[in-house]
Amino acid sequence: MVRRWGGLALVLVLGLAVGVATGAKQYDPGASDTEIKIGNTNPYSGPASSYGTIGRALAAYFKMVNEKGGIHGRKITFISYDDGYSPPKTVEQVRRLVERDQVLLLFNTLGTPTNTAIWEYVNRRKIPHLFVATGATKWGDPEGHPWTMGWQPNYQSEGRIYAKYILQHLPQARIGILYQNDDYGKDYVKGFKDGLGDKAADLIVLEQSYEVTDPTVESQIINLKNSGANVFFNVTIPKFAAQAIRKAAEIGWQPVHFLNSVSNSIEAVLRPAGLDNARGIISAFYLKDPDDPQWQDDPAVQEWRAWMRRYYPEGNIHDVFNVYAYSVAQTLVHVLERCGDTLTRANVMRQAASIKDLTLPMLLPGITINTSPTDFYPIEQLQLGRFDGTKWVLFGEVLAAR
């Protein structure tokens, strides 16, 4: 009896060894010879539904990938559910994706509170939770949460980049800061102060905060002007950013104005604030803006437009969110291609955490994606741009956060 079991074990071990040696296919739930299942949640309805275009653009991108033969012959099944930006709904939908639909991985789930709600769950279940659509810094935590990874430059990185620029170019800076009093605002300020290093205490003359529930930030702007600040670091969401820009112009305060990228939309912020009032503002960028005349003849932008027209004709051709979705989908395709025939969850994370100098067509030239088992921040470079009254004009080098 013992001998029979021993023999069986030997056969099994041998089989396993041969299998590994010859590169046999290995699959976790959600992957097979013909298919890779990917799960996603997006706010197609509710208060944040303007982000919903990201989910639709992702689906359009994977449709193109499938038409071109898929990834090593496997078609992508992209399952995206509406969570309405409501965390309990995200928990429910993600459990549906993982437990019922049996997806191989979760990809680009959108929102900071929504991803926080599923953070522990996906890490306990060991489901790859890749390239989440939020700029919070906490997603790069390979030790505590080895299955979750961000994608876009995080708020702290961006803060550090402004600080770097100020140290180099504005040695006489007296800095005033306005920030939203929550994790998002504090994240930015922390990165900014880290970037200034031990100079922070000398350079920053006044910090003002506001609550997201406040009606205006006008008194804060007046205080900042009276503090004598000649550099303004503006960490506000679109509504307050427009107010701040307008108020500063009204009271004749003309600092060097750094505006966080959360609010650098011309249509949503600068136009309501008055384009003339916004002249000279500096912000940070990592994607090509399809409306920027300097990319008019750029082959990558033309290819993006062709893709939009063919696969997502109902989408808005001026919306940078669609550029974002296109690029983040390309990053995932890169990772899945590198997985080869070993489509296990562990291997997906291994490949996602070993990207070397990946360039994407719609990233600004010079920006590359790099990750490692200890670095879960894929994009950490940005380029500054100055608003000239009609458009953002990029200047200087691509800056790295660290």
Place this chain on the structure above:
Amino acid sequence: MAKLDEALVSSKLRYPWRASRVLGYGKGMAGGLLFAAAVVVPFFLSNYQVFQLTLAYVYAIALLGLNLLTGYNGQISLGHGAFYAIGAYTAAIMMERWQIPYGWTLPAAGVICLGVGWLFGIPALRLEGLYLALATFTLALAVPQLLKYFEAWTGGVQGIVLMKPEVPWGLPVNQDQWLYFLTLGVLLLAMLLGRNLLHGRVGRAIVAIRDHPVAAATMGIHVPLYKALTFGVSAMYTGVAGALGAIVIQFVAPDSFNVFLSISFLVGIIVGGLASISGAIFGALFIQFVPNYAQDLSKAAPWAIYGVFLILCMYVMPTGIAGFLRRLTRRWQVGGTADRAV
């Protein structure tokens, strides 16, 4: 007096006294069967489905509370999402900040919401019908924002992440199943308490106030007291549901308790059946599952499909699912004659 008689007769409460013995047994048997099914069902479903049913039960407890207020007492509330949020945050803060076992958070959430509901009920007494609906609506709007102000306690917009409760006493179930049974137990207790409350003197007073406040006052019912009390008890139910919801979801954030939640509760009690205890369960199943089905049917316009379902429900079952079932069973029992008397 004639008017009062009419009022009492129109209320659904008179039903138990008129029901035939046979019908009583039938109802008991149906209830027993449903209970048996509810106990067995988690062992045949996936954990995800168990989790969904648990959420439906949580909503059912909240709907019981709202139904007490709106269905039985006639006060409309568009703000019960706020009490749900207060209950949820009570549980989350107790568990995460003070490391108190989750079991204790349920009574605490109930007591706090009873107090808040009572206090809110006192000024709300001056408001009737739609005006009260508007006043409570502000509560639903304000609470998620207020939560962001007390960041040290509530975690601000980022909310609070909770740990999933372990299964106690080495019971042979997994964590999802344990939460299911815990919620089922609380739901049954809530139904029992609600039934006892409503089928007694207090219940008759609550319903009389809905049907004819002047007549009720003439009969010696202290209308303001009972209205505030009903508001408090209703908020208590919803608060307990909120605490359970937080434990089941393991996360609270202001975004979890938007205005839509309050409106969903109202949809739930109307679809389920106003002034009906079992209606809370049907309504909860509706608000839990129908949006998902709608999304399966159409990715492009799930809420339009949801709307169609809602209109169909109201058209086919104007008295809600519970009212519809009651009519069916009556017709079956008494051969259709009793229907006219309803």
